[in-house]
Amino acid sequence: MSHFSGIWIPIITPFDGGAIDHGALHGLVRQYVEAGVSGFVALGTTGEPAALNEQEQGAVLDTILSAAAGLPVVAGVGGNHVESVLERISLLNHKPIAGILVAAPYYVRPAQVGIVDYFKAVADQSRVPVILYDIPARTGVHLELDTLLELAGHERIVAVKDCGGSLDKSLSLILDGRLQVLCGEDLDMFGALCAGAHGAISASAHLMPERFVAMAKALEEGRLSTARQLWHSLVPIVHAAFAEPNPGPIKAALSQCGRIRNELRAPMTAASDDLAARWTLILNKVVGSPAGLEQS
Template identity: 50%
Template structure:
């Protein structure tokens, strides 16, 4: 069993007039810690890492590490230039982090052998555990089951963020005993936990965070009826979170709570008035 259990939040990156809002970031991270999340994931999809320079990504990581114990911080590590990615990895690893969240290289669609080589190369170069991020609808890379099982047999690859949409692969990972599974599709969190997932990396858990933590604890303690009821209370929130491209709805909800602004980096756009109205109705209940 790895250290990656429970509810982890892939924290958004707040902006103000185009620059990173470090005051808002610290306020948000402190708020999440008060809600007893297992940890914080930095510079992920939800954190708009693709819109941040490498320098900015390190600055966000450093800001989070000032507030969060290192064993509760995971850094996203994404890119399709392997040499540049490995150089950036070495910079990240100068910081004390609990692990790296690594997706397949996007756009180039490597072969199955290429995927295996890529993840083993990153893992070999890492001094901390690696979480494989399986998200084919963003990367364009789909893992065959045999490839996935070969990759996670690496001693440093300890968990998978499962957004693959392939139940057969999920079950094979759970049955293998080689790796922990962290659900990455928020609407599947209850199902995944009941199947044996060790936790979730949930963008939705920015809001009503304590309810996500409660649901995880209820499943862990075999209180399945209670966990199911908690999940169904959260379902309207989860559905609203993904009405429009992530993280626009997340930032809209957090703005209504006064934690950060709704600003995103282009070409991402702030949430529509329809989403804002939906949040106002939901969060006033």
């Protein structure tokens, strides 16, 4: 069984003049490897995959894999046309990835029995472990507890990215123990890890990744006071990272740090001037200066 734990980064896709900035992407991945993160999610929501064509998605994944220095990389897969999703998985089967992250078919809002059939077809097609992505805010449909527990019986369905918004469901999955639970709501991360979640897939960990890693390690080692202190220092970053549609805020902050250009593809837009000013205050307070973050 693959082990998905610790702090994972759903890496952004940097752009420069409308084109993918592979140099900046490679540099970001290397920075996060050195920060001690556990792995990466490529082409997750934060990576703007809906704005990339098939060739661009493949190129982004290849850059992340080449820069990850052996750390595991999970590829995001999504859609509501089943055959297209299965074809995409067939192509990914030939990549050296650690798993795939798959959400329920969006927009069509299938019944739970249809969701079960969908994920079983995905897992049957995949040669690598499958992480279920429970994110009803984007798909329009919840993965009910009974559905998740049934899917946990499939040999290749090993984990869940939990954005379901139900503490009761999260605790039930943790207690059941068959699926590794990765918190996907950054503000819930501390409580989820305290409750026994295996880790987190955290967009806000693009900023101060070492501190996120240290917080998770302190909790794992039972150093609650240290973990709490670290978490409290990170909360302003988490709030700002989701103050406007993701990944606009993250890109604005990384741009201030000199890591990327502040550029997204339509229909996504850059963060507002007000949020950019808020980031300046946060980075100056937490790090000392954006330049300090660039070197961290």
